Amino acid sequence: MxxxxxxxxxxxxxxxxxxxxxxxxxxxxxxxxxxxxxxxxxxxxxxxxxxxxxxxxxxxxxxxxxxxxxxxxxxxxxxxxxxxxxxxxxxxxxxxxxxxxxxxxxxxxxxxxxxxxxxxxxxxxxxxxxxxxxxxxxxxxxxxxxxxxxxxxxxxxxxxxxxxxxxxxxxxxxxxxxxxxxxxxxxxxxxxxxxxxxxxxxxxxxxxxxxxxxxxxxxxxxxQNMSANVVEISGNSLRRLKQQLLLTPDVISVAQQGIRLRVLVDKGHTDPLSWLRAECPASLNDYQLAVVRPSLEDVFVMSTGAHR
Ligand SMILES: Nc1ncnc2c1ncn2[C@@H]1O[C@H](COP(=O)(O)OP(=O)(O)O)[C@@H](O)[C@H]1O
Ligand SMILES: [Mg+2]
The missing domain is CATH 3.40.50.300 (P-loop containing nucleotide triphosphate hydrolases)
Structure with missing residues (x-):
């Protein structure tokens, strides 16, 4: 059996x-x-x-x-x-x-x-x-x-x-x-x-x-095995920053959660913070960035069409 x-x-x-x-x-x-x-x-x-x-x-x-x-x-x-x-x-x-x-x-x-x-x-x-x-x-x-x-x-x-x-x-x-x-x-x-x-x-x-x-x-x-890193960004004018980030290749999704943006970045970039700062130098100067642990919601976004 x-x-x-x-x-x-x-x-x-x-x-x-x-x-x-x-x-x-x-x-x-x-x-x-x-x-x-x-x-x-x-x-x-x-x-x-x-x-x-x-x-x-x-x-x-x-x-x-x-x-x-x-x-x-x-x-x-x-x-x-x-x-x-x-x-x-x-x-x-x-x-x-x-x-x-x-x-x-x-x-x-x-x-x-x-x-x-x-x-x-x-x-x-x-x-x-x-x-x-x-x-x-x-x-x-x-x-x-x-x-x-x-x-x-x-x-x-x-x-x-x-x-x-x-x-x-x-x-x-x-x-x-x-x-x-x-x-x-x-x-x-x-x-x-x-x-x-x-x-x-x-x-x-x-x-x-x-x-x-x-x-x-x-x-x-x-x-653990999600194919993206999660970066949280805090600072002012998050709505405008979100639009800029969405235009950046390899940024998979951007969602606002309270006073932060939750950004999914392709895992190919081993240092996502330096990579993001290099990609959008001017716009990220006044922001705090941190890599955080993925949540199940991030997995859901990555597995489904939720980010497209
Ligand atoms: N008896 C049915 N006749 C026609 N379409 C159906 C029927 N049952 C479900 N569907 C369709 O199949 C899809 C899946 O439905 P369902 O299994 O109820 O999804 P969920 O439970 O995840 O909300 C939906 O698009 C729904 O409209
Ligand atoms: Mg149902």
Missing amino acids: TNAAIDASGLTRRFGSYTAVDHLDLHIPRGCIYGFLGPNGSGKSTSIRLLTGLLTPDEGTVNILGLQLPRQAEELRGRIGYMTQKFSLFGDLTLQENLQFIARIYGLPRKGIKARIADLLERYDLTRQSKQLADTLSGGQKQRLALAAATIHNPELLFLDEPTSAVDPENRRDFWEKLFDLSDAGTTILVSTHYMDEAERCHYLAILETGRKRADDTPQNLM
Whole structure:
């Protein structure tokens, strides 16, 4: 048996003439948290639907937990959990009723259901709300309920599609603590996001753009191996300086962050500060320059068309 939770090769899905997922290769080890980072429309949800067996690929092979898709999709169903991008539970049922309903769908043995639901409500800090209608929950509580529902049958592999897009930063952090608990207990997690801070928490990360995988590694390696140096420039009239820098060959991108410009310079220049000062002598005289460490956002800019 393969040791990977997910092995996909050449995975492709078209809608009419548009290719939403374009020859995606994925190898996702068991037990890790693996992120899909990409802008809207980059194919994250479509990829997840292909990997859960809900959508059939036009090309490519998919092996999930040792099962071949689409042939063994039915067998797979009980072993995976899926939290959709949009809240998809019943707003006019209570939390308890929602979870009872999901438990029956998964065919959990009747005897254990009550205890399992009590355990989930406790774990996701929802015991006090158990008789409340799901519609009346806050954004963070709804996401925790959705996570409880997606894990009620103890899946080996969990798909989470932009789970925290409607959640404030504090709740997002708490939500991620729960994901690490699940990961620690052996659950493999595939999570899509367009938040850099969220992506940085993943063990591995694929950057998607227009259905293609542009990069795939640990966040640390992606930052370390980036093919650009990052220079921060502070001083006055940053808007004007930005326009000048953008005209300089080998300056890949310039973005303002507060009182600084963040400049990506081709790694071919081993001393980017001297090189920049030599390229734009007059304009940089009154500025402070420093080489800083790359961030995941820099990697994202380098891997995608974000700078073009
Ligand atoms: N059922 C569909 N029919 C036609 N086009 C679709 C369908 N589902 C997705 N798409 C298109 O495929 C592209 C990728 O969509 P999606 O996977 O939802 O991206 P993401 O989740 O990264 O925002 C988008 O351009 C979207 O409009
Ligand atoms: Mg989506």
